[in-house]
Amino acid sequence: MTADLPVSRFPVPTLAEMPDDIRERIEAVQEKSGFIPNVFLVLAHRPDEFRAFFAYHDALMDKPGNLTKAEREMIVVATSNLNQCQYCVIAHGAILRIRAKNPLIADQVAINYRKADITPRQKAMLDFAVKVSQSAEAVGEAEIEALKAHGFDEDDVWDIAGIAAFFALSNRMANVTGMRPNPEFYAMGRG
DSSP, rough: OOOOOOOOSSSSOGGGGOHHHHHHHHHHHHHHHHSEEEHHHHHHHHHHHHHHHHHHHHHHHHHHSOOOHHHHHHHHHHHHTTOOHHHHHHHHHHHHHHTTOOOSSSHHHHHGGGGOOHHHHHHHHHHHHHHHHHHHOOOOOHHHHHHHHHTHHHHHHHHHHHHHHHHHHHHHHHHHHOOOOOOOOHHOOOO
């Protein structure tokens, strides 16, 4: 991957051009991770949508609950693969490896979660997430009862559905914008 390729087919503002709140958030991410994930730069093109996107992202991905942070990332990786979103598979695969403390899990989940070294509970979670992502109109009580049989409650069902649905939006925008994964993501959590 060469550094001279654009990160988006749309204009990407410089940090100096961004509203203060967005620039401050991006700088905080840069300080924590050592680089700026391209999703922040690409979405900064539309500040109001940036704010709404990350508010919903944070509400879904950072909340306490019965789903671990690694399980939330599993949902993103499995559904993003089916939506053919290179950016999200690579970026969230890196986060999954780190949160699960497992250098193999992201590749397994992305390629075929049914064969991955995960629990039956996690496979049921991903079965549901995939159905929400790919054919939400077919989700009914049978799918929800299957989740409950694995110990998930109503809030968990909402969270799984919300993450799958939100990242369907994210996947589509990443694909349409031509968002490129940062090179840093590829090695994260592998060593």
